[in-house]
Amino acid sequence: MTSSRAAFAAILGKDLRSELRTLQALPAMALFAVTTFVIFRFGLDRTQLSGSLAAGVLWATLLFAAVLGINRLFVAEREEGGFDAIRLAPVDRSVLFAAKATALVIYLAALELIAVPIFALFFLDSLAALGPLVAVLLLTDIGLAATGTLISSMAVNSRARDLLVPLVLLPLVVPLMIAASGATEPLMAMGGPGYHRFGTWLLVLGLYDLIFTLLGYAVFDFLLED
Amino acid sequence: MYGKGLKPLSIATVALLAVGLSLVFFYAPLDADQGFIQKIFYLHVPLAIVALVGFIVGGIFAIFHLRSGDSRWDAYSYVSIHISIIFGVAVLITGSIWAKASWGHWWVWDEPTLVSFLIVFLLYCTYYPFRYAIEDRERQARYASVFAVTAGAFVPLNFMAVRMAQSLVHPRVFATSTGGLPGSMMFTFLVCLAAFALLWVTLVKFELAAKSASGQVKRLRRALDAPSPGGRSRIAPEVS
Amino acid sequence: MLGLVLAGAPALPLDEAGKYVAGAYIVFVVLLVIYVAIMASKLARIERELREVAEVAEERSKEGAAAPGRGSETPSISGSLASHGSRGGGD
Numbered sequence: 198m199t200s201s202r203a204a205f206a207a208i209l210g211k212d213l214r215s216e217l218r219t220l221q222a223l224p225a226m227a228l229f230a231v232t233t234f235v236i237f238r239f240g241l242d243r244t245q246l247s248g249s250l251a252a253g254v255l256w257a258t259l260l261f262a263a264v265l266g267i268n269r270l271f272v273a274e275r276e277e278g279g280f281d282a283i284r285l286a287p288v289d290r291s292v293l294f295a296a297k298a299t300a301l302v303i304y305l306a307a308l309e310l311i312a313v314p315i316f317a318l319f320f321l322d323s324l325a326a327l328g329p330l331v332a333v334l335l336l337t338d339i340g341l342a343a344t345g346t347l348i349s350s351m352a353v354n355s356r357a358r359d360l361l362v363p364l365v366l367l368p369l370v371v372p373l374m375i376a377a378s379g380a381t382e383p384l385m386a387m388g389g390p391g392y393h394r395f396g397t398w399l400l401v402l403g404l405y406d407l408i409f410t411l412l413g414y415a416v417f418d419f420l421l422e423d
Numbered sequence: 424m425y426g427k428g429l430k431p432l433s434i435a436t437v438a439l440l441a442v443g444l445s446l447v448f449f450y451a452p453l454d455a456d457q458g459f460i461q462k463i464f465y466l467h468v469p470l471a472i473v474a475l476v477g478f479i480v481g482g483i484f485a486i487f488h489l490r491s492g493d494s495r496w497d498a499y500s501y502v503s504i505h506i507s508i509i510f511g512v513a514v515l516i517t518g519s520i521w522a523k524a525s526w527g528h529w530w531v532w533d534e535p536t537l538v539s540f541l542i543v544f545l546l547y548c549t550y551y552p553f554r555y556a557i558e559d560r561e562r563q564a565r566y567a568s569v570f571a572v573t574a575g576a577f578v579p580l581n582f583m584a585v586r587m588a589q590s591l592v593h594p595r596v597f598a599t600s601t602g603g604l605p606g607s608m609m610f611t612f613l614v615c616l617a618a619f620a621l622l623w624v625t626l627v628k629f630e631l632a633a634k635s636a637s638g639q640v641k642r643l644r645r646a647l648d649a650p651s652p653g654g655r656s657r658i659a660p661e662v663s
Numbered sequence: 664m665l666g667l668v669l670a671g672a673p674a675l676p677l678d679e680a681g682k683y684v685a686g687a688y689i690v691f692v693v694l695l696v697i698y699v700a701i702m703a704s705k706l707a708r709i710e711r712e713l714r715e716v717a718e719v720a721e722e723r724s725k726e727g728a729a730a731p732g733r734g735s736e737t738p739s740i741s742g743s744l745a746s747h748g749s750r751g752g753g754d
Binding site for chain 3: 444458459460462463466467470509512513516517520521523524626629630633636637640643644647
């Protein structure tokens with residue numbers, strides 16, 4: 198038990214440290230998000246967004262920025278023999294899944310820390326939505342991280358891995374996006390944040406997170422065989 | 424081995440399909456508000472149910488494959504998903520025709536069942552490029568099984584989320600049509616459901632038999648050390 | 664009697680509705696037939712390959728008869744193939 202926790206902390210620490218040192222994925226994701234906001238401003242020809250449009254722009258952008266990060270999640274493992282290391286270690290291999298997914302949640306949270314205030318600056322007329330939005334962001338991040346880690350670990354060992362992640366991931370996260378935008382839309386309504394079915398959507402997000410985290414954890418062992 | 428029992432199975436399928444279709448056109452009463460259009464219901468909905476169950480069955484086979492390592496389960500999973508995708512194409516096209524006849528548009532976003540089915544269909548379409556991008560055969564089979572399990576778990580979750588996304592203003596036509604069915608319609612529907620389920624099983628068995636025959640030929644070639652024709656670049660799952 | 668039932672406000676006139684319903688059922692039949700056609704071509708390929716393998720096996724058995732001392736396996740495989748082949752050929 199303790200060795201699992203130690204392994205988890207070690208892998209997570211290594212990942213975060215290396216990202217902080219090289220700063221590759223995070224700035225790219227943030228920059229991508231902000232540029233995409235600008236593109237939306239011109240594509241939709243609007244300077245103010247509210248309701249479903251605001252929710253849609255925000256979540257589509259966050260999703261595509263997340264895919265950038267997910268694509269790169271296991272590259273270091275594959276190139277530097279991280280998979281072999283975890284296979285040899287006397288630890289439950291699902292620890293790698295847990296550590297990577299946690300790292301991804303942290304990356305996504307960091308991304309949102311930068312992108313969401315900028316989104317509010319560009320398009321929203323009040324910051325009232327941002328408070329409750331944190332809950333939605335957090336739950337969606339966990340779902341994205343679980344599914345993204347699972348798909349990324351499978352795609353990293355294949356040809357055309359950059360194509361595979363968006364291809365397979367996007368349909369899988371549709372329920373997540375439905376729930377996230379469903380919760381966000383009333384928050385960003387014209388007259389002030391509303392909470393129509395807010396609790397229900399959060400429940401759906403939670404259910405998705407639970408199912409895919411458990412699934413990823415259960416199944417990850419099979420992915421590392423060989 | 425897979426061909427065994429295929430003949431009585433297909434005969435039963437044809438018989439049940441004939442009975443079902445006869446019931447649709449000669450026995451089931453006309454729907455009060457949709458009229459003759461409603462007859463598509465007996466084709467579209469059973470196909471959809473069989474396809475979705477087929478996907479979940481593919482996931483269950485995948486679980487057996489992961490737990491036992493026996494590649495036969497992988498072949499069953501692959502073929503189940505394949506046949507379900509073909510049924511899925513039929514579901515989407517017949518659904519579109521029904522939408523056009525009922526509401527005048529070839530596609531409607533208001534129908535949660537159709538939309539969630541589309542998403543599931545899109546997901547399973549990625550099964551093939553995903554599978555064939557992995558070169559090592561054993562790993563390919565294992566990853567494909569993980570995909571099938573994940574996708575199988577996804578089906579009910581997705582259905583629920585899409586259904587919730589529909590605003591309560593739009594009436595749920597399909598739901599009410601199944602809910603308030605008179606007995607004769609329900610009976611016809613169930614016969615058609617059984618017929619298409621049987622068709623699914625027949626086609627799965629049929630495809631497994633073809634794959635098995637192909638595998639036996641390869642086995643024979645290997646045993647005789649005979650040269651094989653220009654190999655295909657993809658490593659498809661084998662049954663032997 | 665059908666006329667009475669139809670008099671109760673159908674969504675579309677019968678001939679138009681009939682086209683859509685027929686279209687849906689035709690799509691189903693077409694897909695099924697396309698699938699059968701694809702499987703038929705797979706079957707043709709298997710038949711062709713079996714024929715090739717049978718020929719290879721027969722040649723081997725001839726060589727085996729000419730040069731004694733070959734394993735007993737080859738004649739039995741080619742023997743069963745030959746008998747099946749002639750049965751299949753007579754179809």
